[in-house]
Amino acid sequence: xxxxxxxxxxxxxxxxxxxxxxxxxxxxxxxxxxxxxxxxxxxxxxxxxxxxxxxxxxxxxxxxxxxxxxxxxxxxxxxxxxxxxxxxxxxxxxxxxxxxxxxxxxxxxxxxxxxxxxxxxxxxxxxxxxxxxxxxxxxxxxxxxxxxxxxxxxxxxxxxxxxxxxxxxxxxxxxxxxxxxxxxxxxxxxxxxxxxxxxxxxxxxxxxxxxxxxxxxxxxxxxxxxxxxxxxxxxxxxxxxxxxxxxxxxxxxxxxxxxxxxxxxxxxxxxxxxxxxxxxxxxxxxxxxxxxxxxxxxxxxxxxxxxxxxxxxxxxxxxxxxxxxxxxxxxxxxxxxxxxxxxxxxxxxxxxxxx
Numbered sequence: 001x002x003x004x005x006x007x008x009x010x011x012x013x014x015x016x017x018x019x020x021x022x023x024x025x026x027x028x029x030x031x032x033x034x035x036x037x038x039x040x041x042x043x044x045x046x047x048x049x050x051x052x053x054x055x056x057x058x059x060x061x062x063x064x065x066x067x068x069x070x071x072x073x074x075x076x077x078x079x080x081x082x083x084x085x086x087x088x089x090x091x092x093x094x095x096x097x098x099x100x101x102x103x104x105x106x107x108x109x110x111x112x113x114x115x116x117x118x119x120x121x122x123x124x125x126x127x128x129x130x131x132x133x134x135x136x137x138x139x140x141x142x143x144x145x146x147x148x149x150x151x152x153x154x155x156x157x158x159x160x161x162x163x164x165x166x167x168x169x170x171x172x173x174x175x176x177x178x179x180x181x182x183x184x185x186x187x188x189x190x191x192x193x194x195x196x197x198x199x200x201x202x203x204x205x206x207x208x209x210x211x212x213x214x215x216x217x218x219x220x221x222x223x224x225x226x227x228x229x230x231x232x233x234x235x236x237x238x239x240x241x242x243x244x245x246x247x248x249x250x251x252x253x254x255x256x257x258x259x260x261x262x263x264x265x266x267x268x269x270x271x272x273x274x275x276x277x278x279x280x281x282x283x284x285x286x287x288x289x290x291x292x293x294x295x296x297x298x299x300x301x302x303x304x305x306x307x308x309x310x311x312x313x314x315x316x317x318x319x320x321x322x323x324x325x326x327x328x329x330x331x332x333x334x335x336x337x338x339x340x341x342x343x344x345x346x347x348x349x350x351x352x353x354x355x
Contacts, residue, residue, distance in 0.1 A: 001037030006150040009118040028066035042082040046070040137161040168214025175238035179222035192266030199287030236299040243288035289342035296349040
């Protein structure tokens with residue numbers, strides 16, 4: 001699918017200069033999309049999701065993601081046949097299953113597809129994560145597999161969730177004490193990747209009802225995999241509390257604990273995956289405010305919010321001049337001075353401001 005020249009070190013180094021990203025990650029991303037295209041070409045019926053899916057979904061490339069996450073109802077035999085053909089006819093040298101022990105019942109399998117890296121001068125691999133279930137997404141669309149990272153010999157399309165359905169999925173992953181990517185597992189950057197992606201998606205969402213529908217369906221699935229029997233509101237509270245912890249960082253009398261240290265570590269580490277290499281604590285607070293607004297709106301069933309009006313009014317400083325957050329969120333009143341838009345979103349989240 002991808003032009004052969006795009007796998008050469010000269011192409012990758014030119015892209016490194018062009019977009020200011022790690023050449024190893026650029027190369028991995030190119031091979032990841034080659035793998036995706038090969039799966040489509042070989043008849044694997046799939047829905048593409050995850051951070052790499054987001055690269056196709058939104059108009060502007062913000063961060064590099066290097067794993068392929070798909071949902072498919074494909075049988076093991078069908079997948080094995082496709083994998084063998086991909087290796088036999090393409091740029092990959094071999095594939096193998098990466099078997100992992102898990103305490104959860106998630107029907108997920110992991111595969112490594114190896115290639116000869118022109119940057120690392122050794123064999124490297126792309127990770128393919130497969131969940132073998134019916135697609136939980138409310139709505140999907142077809143997107144061409146094209147990016148500024150590479151040129152294609154022929155254009156292919158892949159099924160991907162809409163922005164609103166994608167947002168519901170991402171929000172379920174940002175709940176580190178319940179159904180999301182957990183604390184305490186060495187996944188600090190993965191937690192913050194969800195935050196970063198939600199910050200991007202927020203600018204493109206159009207329908208809270210679709211977000212809520214997708215979220216609830218996926219949250220119920222994730223809870224069942226983990227044998228968690230809590231109301232969905234608790235998972236949304238998890239996202240809101242995590243957003244609060246991020247937004248209060250470094251304010252006077254702010255909380256400092258192991259969770260905070262892990263969130264700080266993730267904010268620091270994600271910079272290597274972001275184009276331009278910049279992601280400040282203030283950026284994280286801005287994204288966390290968006291998540292708090294999203295999660296609280298779903299929790300309170302405020303699904304008729306005019307999203308376009310919300311995006312416009314958050315920029316109007318006069319609307320927050322005399323506003324103050326409830327006592328339990330009082331420390332976040334300091335956002336008003338450094339990020340008025342973030343304060344406004346928290347005002348909506350806590351119902352100080354209505355739409």
